[in-house]
Amino acid sequence: MRKTIFILNLIFSTLIFAQNPESSTLYEKEYSDLINYVPKNLKFDSIHKPESHLLQTELNTINSIQIYSGFRKDFKLSESDNQWLDNRINQIATELFLDGKRILVSAVGGYSGCPNKMIDTLQLNNIEIVNLKFCHTCANSYRDKKFIEIFNSKMYSLMEIEPPNRKTKLFYGEFQGRSKERYEIKLILKEERTFKYWVNKGHGSDFTEGLWKNINETLILNSRNLNKDDEISFALSSAKWIEFKGLEFRLKKGKLTELNGENRKLKQTVE
Structure with a gap:
């Protein structure tokens, strides 16, 4: 009981701190506004209510549900309540998407510490996405793993973007080679999953660009x-x-x- 009270006090103080409007920088205010944003059409499910009274509160922001999700094991939630919490994360991601917000969450911290700027933007498939960063110590990085996994998976699905896998980063960069006619060819694969491809024919170039994705070691290009x-x-x-x-x-x-079929071969260049 004491442990639960301590956790609830910690959650309450964290939520109050995160909602403090007196942010010292523009980025901090932007971060605070986004994690505390309540989607316009997000409703509390009055039919399928959680069993635990700890979850019978307004979990209607990224900030609130992230914190509660991180303490799910400490709360010793039932299987049905864990499922309810997972569904709530999916629901918040969906409603944020419908409000025009494209968000992905990443974990930072550990031995290297956390950056001063905890919000950034990235481009994937020509879509501008906000990258929210959750700061961790070496001891508590596990708490947000479930939230990040569910939230990002749903957001990737809604944006119709293939999520990265452990092989994706290996493709980033520039590749060079020659065609079967011995023309120089170059392929650039960008982190935002766009590509550019050239065949240098001296007097001119054949060219294409588009989107790329990978399935394990297989690269797939679509102009x-x-x-x-x-x-x-x-x-x-x-x-x-x-x-x-x-x-x-x-x-x-x-x-x-x-x-x-054309047996083109390219080698990754080292910068």
Whole structure:
């Protein structure tokens, strides 16, 4: 009982601190506003209520549900209440998305400490996304693991973006090689999952760009759709547009080998 009271006092003080509007920087205010933002159409489920009275409160912000989720083991919640909490995280992610907010959460801290700026933006598939960072010590990083996993998984699904896996970072960067006609080819894979591809033919270049994703060691390239202005520009230039639809490469030891037939091979350059 004492432990529960201590945890509730800790949660209450944390929520009050996080809602303090007197932030010292613009980034801190932006961070505070976002983690305490209440989605417009978020409702409390009056039919499927949690069993534990600890959860019968307004868990209607990222801040509040993140904290309660982190203490779920300490609260010794039942299986049904754990499921209710998971559903609530999914619900908040969905309502934030419907309010036009594209958010992904990452964990920072540990031995290296936490950055001064705890909110950032990133681009994935040409979508601007807010990256919220949760600060941890070396001892408590496990608390937000469940929240981050569920929240990010739902947000990726809603944005129709393939979530990264443990292999994704291996693809970042520039790859170079030669076509079967011995022309120089270059492929740039950006962290925001866009790519650019050139075939240098001296007098001009064949070119394409679009979105990429990976399934384990397999890279998949899909060119973007050209609009009318693009078509006119290419018609007036010496460049030729190439279209990739599901072009696949296999990555092994920094080398990409095409799997679709032309046997293109590219090697990752070291900066």
